[in-house]
Amino acid sequence: MASLNVYSVLVVLFLTCGVVMAMKGNDQIIKESNCETKMGLPCVLEAFTSIFNTGSISNKCCGELVVLGKVCHSALVKRTLENPLFKDLNPATIIAKSIQTWNNCLALIDSPSLSA
Numbered sequence: 001m002a003s004l005n006v007y008s009v010l011v012v013l014f015l016t017c018g019v020v021m022a023m024k025g026n027d028q029i030i031k032e033s034n035c036e037t038k039m040g041l042p043c044v045l046e047a048f049t050s051i052f053n054t055g056s057i058s059n060k061c062c063g064e065l066v067v068l069g070k071v072c073h074s075a076l077v078k079r080t081l082e083n084p085l086f087k088d089l090n091p092a093t094i095i096a097k098s099i100q101t102w103n104n105c106l107a108l109i110d111s112p113s114l115s116a
Contacts, residue, residue: 057105
């Protein structure tokens, strides 16, 4: 149960627009593209967990991630990495997991078997 509370806090941080350490470029992209309104909270949690911890992302949430767009996805991940709470994480590992999650979702959504 405590881990659920931790993930809830992390998701709130992930969604919060005014992170003090955030780079202006990422915040500007996020604001101008309305990135924080394009995914439902359950899917944000799934995507966050698959990138910043261990877990998988459902087909439904992959669809929401692809609709979010790569620019928003990258900006949100980069902004989260700038938060002091995540200073112990290896940015290269997180970026690699972010790219892997994006590519897996894109391939899943582009799959002809799901379009039929």
